[in-house]
Amino acid sequence: MSSATTNPRLHSIRRLRRWLLNRVFAAAYTAVIFALFCHHALTLLQSTTFKSFCITLTIFVSDIILAYMWSTTQSFHMNPVARQEYPENLQILFDRKDFPAMDIFICTADPYKEPPINVVNTALSVMAYDYPTEKLSIYLSDDGGSELTLFAFMEAAEFARIWLPFCRENNIIERCPDAYFSSNYAQNPKTLEIKMKYDSMKTRVETVVEQGKVSDEYISNEKQHQVLIRYWTKDFTRQNHPSIIQVLLVADHDKDITGNSMPNLVYVSREKSKATPHYFKAGALNALLRVSSIMTNAPIVLTLDCDMYSNDPSTLRRVLCYILDESSRPNLGYIQIPQRYHGLNNVDIYASEHKHLFLLNPPGMDGLDGPSYVGTGCFFRRRTFFGGPSSLVEPEIPELRPDYIVKKPIMDQEILNQAHHVAGCNYENLTSWGSKIGFRYGSLVEDYYTGYRLQCEGWKSIFCDPNRPAFLGDVPVSLIDVLNQNKRWAIGLLEVGFSKYSPLTFGIQAMGILMGQAYAYYAFWAIWSIPITVYAFLPSLTLLNGISIFPKVSDPWFLAYIFLFLGAYVQECLDFILTKGTFQRWWSDQRIWLIRGLSSYLFGFIEYIAKQLGMDTHGFNVTSKVMDDEQSKRYDEGTFEFGVESPMFVPLAMAAILNLMAFSYGGIVQIFKERNLDGFFVQVFIAGFGVLNCLPIYEAMVLRSDKGRMPTRTTIISTLFVGGLCVVTSFVLNM
Secondary structure, rough: OOOOOOOOOEEEEEOOHHHHHHHHHHHHHHHHHHHHHHHHHHHHHOOOOHHHHHHHHHHHHHHHHHHHHHHHHHOOOOOOEEEOOOHHOOOOOOOOOHHOOOEEEEOOOOOOOHHHHHHHHHHHHHHHHOOOOOEEEEEEEOOOOHHHHHHHHHHHHHHHHHHHHHHHHOOOOOOHHHHHHHOOOOOHHHHHHHHHHHHHHHHHHHHHHHHOOOOHHOOOHHHHHHHHHHHHHHOEEEEEEEEEEEEEEEOOOOOOOOOEEEEEEEEEEOEOOOOOOOOOHHHHHHHHHHHHHHOOOEEEEEHHHHHOOOOOOOHHHHHHHHHHHOOOOOOEEEEOOOOOOOOOOOOOOOOOOOHHHHHHHHHHHHHOOOOOOOOEEEEEEHHHEEEEEEEEOOOOOOOOOOOOOOOOOOHHHHHHHHHHOOOOOOOOOOEEEEOOOOOOOOOOOOHHHHHHHHHHHHOEEEEEOOOOEEEEEEOOOEEEEEOOOHHHHHHHHHHHHOOOOHHHHHHHHHHOOHHHHHHHHOOOHHHHHHHHHHHHHHHHHHOOOOOOOOOOOOOOOOHHHHHHHHHHHHHHHHHHOOOOOOOHHHHHHHHHHHHOOHHHHHHHHHHHHHHHOOOOOOOOOOOOOOOHHHHHHHHHHHOOOOOOOOHHHHHHHHHHHHHOOOOOHHHHHHHHOOOHHHHHHHHHHHHHHHHHHHHHHHHHHHOOOOOOOOOHHHHHHHHHHHHHHHHHHHHHHHH
């Protein structure tokens, strides 16, 4: 550290001013909840018929679940904080040559759902960081074992020789080539020349993907042929193949066109066997963790999704403000940067911004022990993966220790042989990998589970949210992709919630009640489906049969319902808008929450139960990153994309039809014919609120003729189910 008369700050932290108001509101809201529970209990005891008892009990159970899930959200409101970094002060306190080395992990699994040209753009954007290139190593995990992906990275390695110096010399901020050339960039002869070379590379990569193989015309030399020929053996498949590790760039050997060092670039496809479990993305990350330990063993590890490109070249220096300051947070294990997205439509119809997960909740957790790990944009201390802060778990070989110093060059044959060994499919047998070391196995949501287990071991984390998004990713443009992704999350989260490491037991004991509740909020996402389904159907069914199930407007308990509904919604809306959101996007967010409750959460809950009963369920599915032009156009216009038949659309369509029937027919009968608005106001309001949220579904069922409309068969089946449900309910309620 250089000598200086002053010691400038690298970062600061402040408590958000709304913390006190949050606590007062939580106390008042809790009091009203308990009062309502007493009312429910008394109503149950005073029930005169089995029918009224069952209806009251159903609503009571739903309200208990709603109340518990609301209580978990309050852990994010108790002590929210905001941080600020001062990367400009790094040069005063440290020399660039003293910056720590970093290993960057990028994972991909399917060249058709995750186009290689997008993965290449992500890699090029981080290779061009404003950081000493000799201290950067980029590792790509190709879990699809595809020659198409390797070919794309061979092309990228050559293009990087001109791209990196171009970014450096022109101080380019958008260092993802595709993002830069899609912007209003300066058009001069040099820029146009580089764009032409980029377009040529892009065309070659996309053509190879379209053909499904790398033909001889695209192989430029014998070395490339010898590398690619390994994919062409008879027994090579994505589920069964030997490990492939290809060093494409070497920092102390390869130079760019200006003579400066290039970062290390390593392609890894771990060994796969149908007879050996591979643990999806967590297994791929652990393979990268071991391979990188053998080759470079940098003390800092960044994990990135393949579509999450760097949007700010100074991100690493911003993160160093915490890493190099030992007082930033005791036992600091990782620094989480929020996921941000490009291409969101104006109102974000699918709530793909995930504002609660990435922007609203992390400051609240940061005021406790730190945010959860969200799978991408996270900087880990390598030591974090090897036991708690005071209890190192020794790996099987010394070369995997987090403090091991690699003394041989990355291309040394002994290094390569050992890298292949630790990338083997049987390497983890009878070891602590996935249980006590590395990324943790046991859940489809390996990011949530890994961060949770690390924090239970005593590691803390920091939420870093720069004004300019550090990373930008793609969003799904069809509703089915959104729901499938959320269903997978729901199943994985339940796997944690009902395991021996449940946040309600193990988590609270290890981290305290607030952090345990924060993790429980995510773990039990899927049980939102119970009250949402009940409130989507029961009030409308009873309204159609003239049965009042809520307090009258003139009843004082009506005010309790009004306070609970408005209190929760207004708090959510204010939080949303205070974090640079809009009312329209908040409305989309609450609507998609209701949609998830009737689809992905509901089916995730059912699939989890089926899995526990030993029934066959679907495995891991990669979310498609491919954009269809017509779908993209409809998404940009804010039009919902249904288009395909899915069982998850049936409950949505049923709720839409039933609430419309209840609001139009049941509401009219009770208001105008029976003149009983006082007794049925809450049910009419719930039905009307459902209708308002279902407008895109009505449009998709009736008004649209494009390919994204609701499939006719789904509409017919849903209508028949609603008819049958109404008949059965009418019979039961009027017995």
